[in-house]
Amino acid sequence: MAEAAQQVMEDRWAGGTCPFDAGWRKVMMWTFIITDGLLFAGFLASYGYARIMSGSWPNQSEVFSIPMIALMTFILISSSATMASAVAAAQSGDRKGVSRFMLLTIVGGAIFLGMQVWEWSHLIHEGARLHANPWGDAAFGAYFFLITGFHGTHVLSGVLVIAIMALRWAKGSATAEGIEMTGLYWHFVDLVWVFVFTCFYLL
Amino acid sequence: MTATNEAGGYKLYWMIWGVLLALTVVMLFLDNAPMPRVAFVLIMVGAMLTKAFLIAGYFMHLRYEALFIRLSVFIGLLVNGAVLYFLIIPDAYRILGMS
Known part of the structure; x- marks a missing residue:
């Protein structure tokens, strides 16, 4: 009986008596990602609700510069690939590779933020506000600033965390596991953008 | 062996990067294509979920986790x-x- 139960634990859950089969840092990071992801899911569901209820939602291609948003998407996806490469370099002990790939990730994140600042400035200049906008339903501006602002704050904190980890790595006080956790957060930021890009800018 | 060790090297990551970019280009191309609204939404949501699974599965190594x-x-x-x-x-x- 006990052997059968043990077999189930090992086979079905793949972690034996440690069901997550991971260190506490990784389990905590995944817990954070799930809870933070649910927050974004709430925002996007609320956005969908407001948009359907409105019946007169502005046409995104008339409001946004879609080629610029596409470039922002390209940059964020590329920075995710460089971060994944930094994690792989850390695992294989390639110290210079980690620094190089993390620097590229920081540059990508900074360019993304700069483009988002430009987009916000442009739309504010055209009259977009939290409570009103020239294109239609008043909720449009509120959801735009809420969702892209919340995501942008995540990008900003991600860039700062990566910069701190890169400095610590250069000093020799960061571990490969620390780089991996930083990477998990950055990929989550990229993952959220996939949903924001599709739901807010394309659909 | 950790999930990260099993996840492969740079080559796999840049292959996934290429697939993600290709999906994004397809989505942008279809953005202006004439098609029924339901089909457009289904294709976009399908591409979005595929991209999400690729990022979570490969970049975040979720497919190698318990x-x-x-x-x-x-x-x-x-x-x-x-x-x-x-x-x-x-x-x-x-x-x-x-x-």
Whole structure:
């Protein structure tokens, strides 16, 4: 009986008596990602609700510069690939590779933020506000600033965390596991953008 | 062996990067293509979920993690998100119909 139960634990859950089969840092990071992801899911569901209820939602291609948003998407996806490469370099002990790939990730994140600042400035200049906008339903501006602002704050904190980890790595006080956790957060930021890009800018 | 060790090297990551970019280009191309709204939404959501699975599975190494972590993420995020969406959306259509 006990052997059968043990077999189930090992086979079905793949972690034996440690069901997550991971260190506490990784389990905590995944817990954070799930809870933070649910927050974004709430925002996007609320956005969908407001948009359907409105019946007169502005046409995104008339409001946004879609080629610029596409470039922002390209940059964020590329920075995710460089971060994944930094994690792989850390695992294989390639110290210079980690620094190089993390620097590229920081540059990508900074360019993304700069483009988002430009987009916000442009739309504010055209009259977009939290409570009103020239294109239609008043909720449009509120959801735009809420969702892209919340995501942008995540990008900003991600860039700062990566910069701190890169400095610590250069000093020799960061571990490969620390780089991996930083990477998990950055990929989550990229993952959220996939949903924001599709739901807010394309659909 | 950790999930990261099993995840492969740079080559796999840049292959995934290429697939993600290709999917994004297809989505942008279809953005202006004449097609029924339902088909457009289904294609976009399908591409979006494919990109999400690729990022979570390969960049975040979720496909190499224990089943417990995979289920926690899948149920916690995707199922909860879908339930949240499909519970409130019919109400939005009802309100739209009242106006």
